[in-house]
Amino acid sequence: MQKVLEDQQLGAAIELAREAAGIEAEAASVGEHLEMAMEADRLATHLFTCLHPGYLGWRWAVTVARAPEQDEVTVCDVVLLPGPDALVAPPWVPWSERLQPGDLGMGDVLVTPKDDLRLIAGLTDEDDLETASSASPLNGFWELGLGRVRVLSVVGRDEAAERWFEGDMGPSAAMAKSATNNCSTCGFLLPIGGPLGQMFGVCANLIAPADGHVVAMNYGCGGHSEVTLEVSAPLAENATDELGWDHLDLSEPDLVITELVPNDLTGAGISAETLLATGAILEVTDTTDPADETGDGDTDPPAIDAELDVKEDEGDTDN
Template identity: 45%
Template sequence: MSAATTRSRTARTPAPDRLCAEAVDLARAAAEEAAAPGVVGEHVGVISEGDRVVTHFFECKEPGYRGWRWAVTVARASRAKKVTLDETVLLPGSDALLAPEWVPWSERLRPGDMGPGDLLPTEADDIRLEPGYTGEEEPPPNSAVSEVSHEMADLVDAEDAELTTRPATTSRGSIAAVADELGMRRARVLSRYGLHTAADRWDEAFGAKTPMAQAAPASCMTCAFLVPLAGSLKQAFGVCANEFGPADGHVVSLSYGCGGHSEAAVMPKPPKPAPHALDTVQVDEYPLRPARDSGSVPAEADAPTEDLGHS
């Protein structure tokens, strides 16, 4: 190793100052003053922080701070022989017990964490949502801007009518009616990404790959308890309405299934008893009083009383 390399490494990591490195008692006293009594352990090391600046490390015996160390930095001025205290802190070591890394609430929140009274804000640029049709971007019907726009639209329609025949444009009122019917008169609606993520989530919970669906006798597509959805999702999902099924009240895939299928095990109807046959030709005699010899005990005369020898 060359002398230049040795000098460069020595410049980057200078050796600890002798007087500062020997000031262990000063560093221990500072650590014991900052910590509680009896929690400063053995001296475990010393490192150089720069010219005439040294940090001493002491073991921390505080319960719950396994692997932490008391770090006391001391220094001295140039040409001075007195070492002074710089700072005292508690630092974690390589095997220290640390708290988990902080995670923002938006990444920490999980389904089912919300309770009564909780509010979950959505970001303005949430990729799950997109602007809906509210009609606010249209001018009022009787405003000057609306009259100008209608006049321009009439001129355009007249010019187009000379070239080709086309149906009349849809009015604002009919657009609003259709938007109301489709449930789009909202500030924001689900975007395509939001629809896809919801479909993936529902299919994972109640889809064809679940163990319940694999063992089902038939799919939900042919079940009478399936309530279809509206919109584009009705082609793949519905709501289960079987109170005894595992997915009652949940959105299920049409390929999902369970043992509660309406046609899985249809109970046979009980046999209908035959109607009573009444004989109206012959007449059966029914006496009003039973015969004397019809009972289980024969009718006999009372036997004479025997003398049993009693006085």
């Protein structure tokens, strides 16, 4: 990448940049000049210390530029940017990645993505215990005297089952009572063989509080595999016609007088406006057919019914 040479005119515009920063903020919050960085040809940024107590470590960045073959410098932008020692918020992390083991509490619900790689369709027979036991090194050729010296008795097994069932991972736990689904239908349940296989399993959900523990089939928590987010139907955008238009006729109808009571007012050249101005017409009513406004009716010119008031001559007392 070609190095941008320093511009002398832009480098000398420190006071111009300081004045621009003082206009954007209070002049007292603009401190000493730190440095100038060339952004491109005839484009540079001056950095000033921010003295505002709420933005310690931040810098005022004023970008200046000039046109080719011109010495006049113009201010382009004034922004407040964090410096190396500025106190800033940590990068945003999605909530699904912020969750840690132990965060799921009583009453909490953890949504499981539909494409979770830890889960697979049940019809694949991945949880078949017969296949798993045949691949186990403990299921080799059995010979008398090669096994364990002593094994768990029925009494010991029943005591363990009762202890697990009534413990924190059993159906009577507060977590299980607040859950809507139980472990028997959860995809994170790892089945176990033997006499206790129909009653217990092992939780394999990292976020669940029972991860790695033996849980009862009717235990439950908010980390059930079938807790998914229901996506509502997207709202359709408003169908706004911004290209078409409606024709609106704003022209005034011609005033036509169909009947005049006094014959001496029917002479040529007397319009309705003149009669209105002289007070001869008391009221003018537009009788235009509404159908004509839409173009569906007749095309004859609209008619105006005029009610005339003939002023009597003050000196005439015969009438």
